[in-house]
Amino acid sequence: MTVGERVIFLIDCQSFYASVEKAARPELKETPVAIGDPERPSGIILAACPLAKGRGVTTAERVFQARRKCPELVVIRPRMRMYIKLSLFITKIYEAYTDQVEPFSIDEQFLDVTGTLHKYGTAEELARNIQNRVLVSTGVWTRVGIGPTKILAKTATDNFAKKREGGVFRLGYDNLEQELWPLPIHQMYMVAGRMTRHFMRMGIQTIGDLARLELGDFKRRMRYEMGKQSDIKAEYYWQVARGIDPSAVKAGIRPGKHKSISHGKTLRASLYRKLEDIEVVLLELVVEVCRRARKYGVMGQVIFVGAAETDGERGNSFGRQITLPQPTSLTHEVAEVAQELFRRHWSGLPVGHLTIALDQLTADDTYQLTLFDNRPKLYAMERTIDQIKDRYGSDAILRASSLYEAGVARERAGQIGGHFI
Known part of the structure; x- marks a missing residue:
């Protein structure tokens, strides 16, 4: 590194979900492992260990396709709560080396070690020190990209460190032309x-x-x-x-001011051909968006509805929004508008994805009273329901429509980020 340059790491956990599961099951050390739902052959592979990848298994392919390529593949149901817990634990390890740690994803984090590098020797020596500590503590192998900027550290990881046995690579302005x-x-x-x-x-x-x-x-x-x-x-x-990137490593996950609140769901298009089935999911998405808005203390004046449609041969997508006379986070008000927007713009093809969003957010500590609705009473009722869900789970209170076969709320109640916990 040139004098005066920053020293930034991007550390990536190799096949993170699969590595966590293999560390928890030593008997699977020499077995190809993938993360997915073993009971759903049409489900997708979320992660695969290097042994599985070596046999042709790829992320995002169907479970049945992966098993065709690798009959001995062990498919393990994801445990998102465990992965989040391990990710936070690994963050604590990084923070023992520097207070400048910025999570980039659940399995990738930036570290600015400029101020503490002198304690550990060269950047490569520090990288190997961190690798060994994470491996001993968690059983997860990491790869480290080193650079003077975040973009070069990220590029060093993705294009070089992941492909080297030692899992460490430095990419700077001195070797950019030669390597990148x-x-x-x-x-x-x-x-x-x-x-x-x-x-x-x-x-x-x-x-x-x-x-x-x-x-x-x-x-x-x-x-x-x-x-x-x-x-x-x-x-x-x-x-x-x-390799130009002026952005600094920002310590921690800093929640900023919310500009929009949205929620989406990917569906099996073959099962969502009828309006009444699609509207069940639409309402469930509205319920979640409004619940989150109330949690953050905001209301939205713009409602957005998006959908992707396909029958396997034809495809169509749309996104439409409408501005309300006054902001709201009341479920029945948002649902009424969202359903009308969808009906107006849906072409009739099966739906493979739905999205609902609230935009133009304002604080919900004051709102316009109306002659026909007791808004304080309605908000009090919705917040009481929110408190029950927070304490006993999202499925503690469900709308009756979610009990139909088309509903997905019960299944999602046992998941984090769309995956089982």
Whole structure:
């Protein structure tokens, strides 16, 4: 590292969910393991250990497909509460080395070790020290990307550390051109399939092809390919290719002011063809959005409804919103508007995804009284229901419609982040 540069780590837990389960079951050490629902062949694989990946098992494929590739595969139901607990424990380990620890996801965290590195030697020595401590404490192997910026640390992890036996790699401005720039453009951070195709049409095949362009020239190419509104996106990708990232590591998870509250659900489209079935889930999403709004002490004046439709051959999606005369977080008021929005814009195809959101949030400590509704009484009733759910679980009180076969609220009550706890 150059004198004056920051030293930032991005530490990734290898196959985190699967690693946690294998550490808890030593008898599975030499067995290919994947995380999913073993009772649902059509469910997806959430994570796979290196042994399973070596036999062709991939994340997000169906359980039955994974078992075809690897008949000896052991599929374990996810335990999200345990994974969250272990993730927080690992954060505590990192905080023993520096107070600048920023969670990036459940299995990835940024560390700024600039101020404490002198206690441990080189950056690589410190990385190996942390790896060993996490492994001994949890049974989880970690990979460490090292860089002077967060984007270079992240890139070092994803493109290099994960592929090296020791799991440590440093990517700085001194080896950027040699190590990063020869890689194909699709391996650059935040470049997916559609963006790759745009770059290919512009003649940009490697990360270096982009990085060597002058910013003005790249912006002109982006405008020609993607329109006048692409300047901000062009500057972002140009900076990523050169490892430029002024953002600092921010300690902890800092809850900011809520700008929007939303809730979505992916559905089996083949089961949600009828309006009455779709509206059951729609209402359940509204219930959760309004409950969270009341928890945060806010109301929304804009209601958004989004849906993705498909019958296997045709596909359609829409997102529509409407502004209310006054903000609200009362379930029946939001549900009435959300259902009307959906009915108005639904094409009739089976629905594979639904989203509800409340926008333009304001504090709920004051609200407009009406002649026909006793709003203080309605809010008091809803908050009483919220308290019962907080104490006894989300399924302690359910709307009768959730007892229909189309309802998903009972199943989700036993999950965290859509997965069983």
